[in-house]
Structures are given as C-alpha cells and as structure tokens.
Amino acid sequence: MSAKHPIIAVTGSSGAGTSTSSLAFAHMFQQENIKASFIEGDSFHRYTRPEMDVAIRKAREQGRHISYFGPEANDFELLENFFQDYGRDGSGKYRRYLHSFDEAVPYNLMPGTFTPWQDIDAGTDLLFYEGLHGGVATKDNNVAKHVDLLIGMVPIVNLEWIQKLVRDTEDRGHSREAVTDSIVRSMDDYINFITPQFSRTHINFQRVPLVDTSNPFSATTIPTLDESLVVIRFQSVKNIDFPYLLTMIDGSFISGINTLVVPGGKMALAMELICAPLIRQLLVEGKIS
Numbered sequence: 001m002s003a004k005h006p007i008i009a010v011t012g013s014s015g016a017g018t019s020t021s022s023l024a025f026a027h028m029f030q031q032e033n034i035k036a037s038f039i040e041g042d043s044f045h046r047y048t049r050p051e052m053d054v055a056i057r058k059a060r061e062q063g064r065h066i067s068y069f070g071p072e073a074n075d076f077e078l079l080e081n082f083f084q085d086y087g088r089d090g091s092g093k094y095r096r097y098l099h100s101f102d103e104a105v106p107y108n109l110m111p112g113t114f115t116p117w118q119d120i121d122a123g124t125d126l127l128f129y130e131g132l133h134g135g136v137a138t139k140d141n142n143v144a145k146h147v148d149l150l151i152g153m154v155p156i157v158n159l160e161w162i163q164k165l166v167r168d169t170e171d172r173g174h175s176r177e178a179v180t181d182s183i184v185r186s187m188d189d190y191i192n193f194i195t196p197q198f199s200r201t202h203i204n205f206q207r208v209p210l211v212d213t214s215n216p217f218s219a220t221t222i223p224t225l226d227e228s229l230v231v232i233r234f235q236s237v238k239n240i241d242f243p244y245l246l247t248m249i250d251g252s253f254i255s256g257i258n259t260l261v262v263p264g265g266k267m268a269l270a271m272e273l274i275c276a277p278l279i280r281q282l283l284v285e286g287k288i289s
C-alpha cells in the first residue's frame with residue numbers, strides 16, 4: 001500500500017476485458033485531472049512468443065504444462081518489485097509486449113516481442129495496471145499487498161473464452177485450434193494463480209451473458225453489452241452509496257448483500273460512478289476505507 005503513490009490494478013484472465021476497462025479509467029483520470037501511468041501486465045511475461053513456443057514444447061516433453069497464467073512464464077518478482085518501487089517513490093521501468101503487427105510495426109519490431117525497458121513518466125499521481133496478475137500472491141511473491149484499489153474483471157467463463165477466441169483469432173493472428181489448446185493448457189494455472197485473485201479484490205465486475213453461450217468454442221461473435229448484465233460485488237469497500245447508484249443507473253437492482261446488478265450497457269457508467277469517489281479518496285486520504 002502507498003499513500004503517496006497509489007496503485008490501482010484491474011486484474012483478470014486473458015480476454016476478460018481488462019484492456020477494455022482501461023478506457024473507463026482513462027476517462028475518469030481525464031475528468032479528475034489525474035496524471036496516471038498506464039501499465040500492461042503482459043510486460044512481465046518472461047518470454048517472447050518464439051521463446052514461449054520452445055518453453056511449451058520442452059514442458060510438454062517433460063509431461064508438464066506451462067502457460068501465460070503461471071509464474072514460469074511471468075516474472076512475479078519483477079512485478080512485485082515494480083509495484084514496490086512505484087509505491088515508494090513513483091519510479092519504475094516498463095515495456096510493452098506487442099501482440100499484433102498493428103502494435104509492432106510502429107516500433108519496427110515483430111509481433112510477439114517486447115519493446116525495450118524504459119522509465120515511466122516522472123511525477124505521475126498514480127499507477128494504473130491492467131493485466132493478469134495485479135492481485136497475485138504466492139509463497140514467494142505478494143503482488144496484491146502493494147495495490148491500493150484492486151478490481152477484478154471476471155466474465156462468466158464461457159463468455160471469457162468467447163472473448164479470447166474471437167479477439168485472438170481476429171486481432172492476434174492465432175488459429176482457433178491454437179487458442180483452444182492454450183485454454184486447455186492454462187487450466188491448472190488458471191485455478192492456482194488467476195481465480196484466487198478475485199477473493200482479494202475490493203470489487204469484482206462479472207459480465208453475464210443473456211444469450212446462449214453453451215458452446216463457446218463454436219462462437220464467432222462476442223455477445224454485446226446489451227446482451228448482458230454485469231454483477232458487481234463489493235468485497236472490501238465500505239460506505240457504498242447504493243441508493244445513489246440505484247437512482248443513477250437505470251435498470252440496476254440489488255441481487256444480494258453487497259451485490260449490485262446493472263445492464264451491460266451501463267457497465268462503464270457504473271465503473272465510473274463507483275470508482276471515481278474511491279480514487280478521489282485514495283488521492284486525498286492515501287487509502288480506501
């Protein structure tokens with residue numbers, strides 16, 4: 001935790017929508033005149049795509065699996081140190097993992113490689129991380145403890161797989177078979193390193209489709225916001241003004257203790273109405289109560 005240099009993390013599996021959520025946060029930061037450093041979790045992968053292909057093959061020969069969800073393919077130590085450094089004095093180094101030609105060409109690099117490490121901008125008000133491991137905690141590394149506001153982005157798993165399949169095939173040049181294989185290969189790490197994070201979050205946003213997603217592996221389109229609801233669970237934040245949220249968000253309702261449901265189309269609005277006061281509190285008081 002850091003009063004002076006707060007860290008906000010949106011954590012979620014591959015395809016969950018953590019990058020998409022950055023838009024709502026970028027909007028909030030702009031409205032509140034907050035200077036933020038945006039960091040992508042994929043920067044902390046250990047391997048380039050060709051190196052990862054080799055690591056996957058070697059692990060397979062040894063009868064093991066390696067995936068982007070676990071510590072073999074991601075440097076949790078580096079991520080923890082990065083958060084610690086930022087929390088201490090607002091410094092840190094970042095790089096980008098380039099998934100597609102669109103992302104790689106401006107750097108004159110190939111997809112599946114990294115940009116060089118560089119210093120983050122000096123003098124930022126906060127760090128915003130979106131990625132796989134913002135709330136990870138293992139016996140060796142506790143990333144979660146450095147985060148001041150931790151948000152879980154967790155679509156129902158069929159929807160998550162559809163979002164991953166469609167995005168990875170349409171934007172990242174992977175075959176349907178390769179994406180399916182990576183989902184299967186990642187399952188142990190998913191259970192051990194991804195899902196436990198959602199018990200450490202302040203708030204989880206869970207998108208639930210209202211259309212049939214029973215065979216995610218045959219889907220070719222992503223259910224739209226209007227074809228979904230979002231279940232918002234408040235875990236470790238107090239003083240949430242539910243009457244205000246219910247008034248402001250048309251079609252919202254309370255489904256259980258500390259759980260608000262909003263129409264999918266209202267997800268960004270809900271995120272802003274809920275998170276903006278928390279961010280203000282974080283910057284003024286140095287913590288979320």
Ligand SMILES: Nc1ncnc2c1ncn2[C@@H]1O[C@H](COP(=O)(O)OP(=O)(O)OP(=O)(O)O)[C@@H](O)[C@H]1O
Nearest residue numbers: 013014015016017018019020021163167222224225
């Ligand atoms: N709320 C949403 N409604 C509709 N589509 C969405 C929503 N959130 C994400 N998507 C779509 O799902 C796909 C994956 O989203 P996104 O790229 O944000 O995931 P991610 O969590 O950042 O994944 P990765 O960590 O693998 O980069 C994208 O095609 C995105 O447009």
Ligand SMILES: O=C(CO)[C@H](O)[C@H](O)COP(=O)(O)O
Nearest residue numbers: 014042049068099112132172
């Ligand atoms: O988004 C991901 C994890 O968050 C990808 O699975 C990971 O970055 C590897 O990408 P690629 O398979 O395109 O090389």
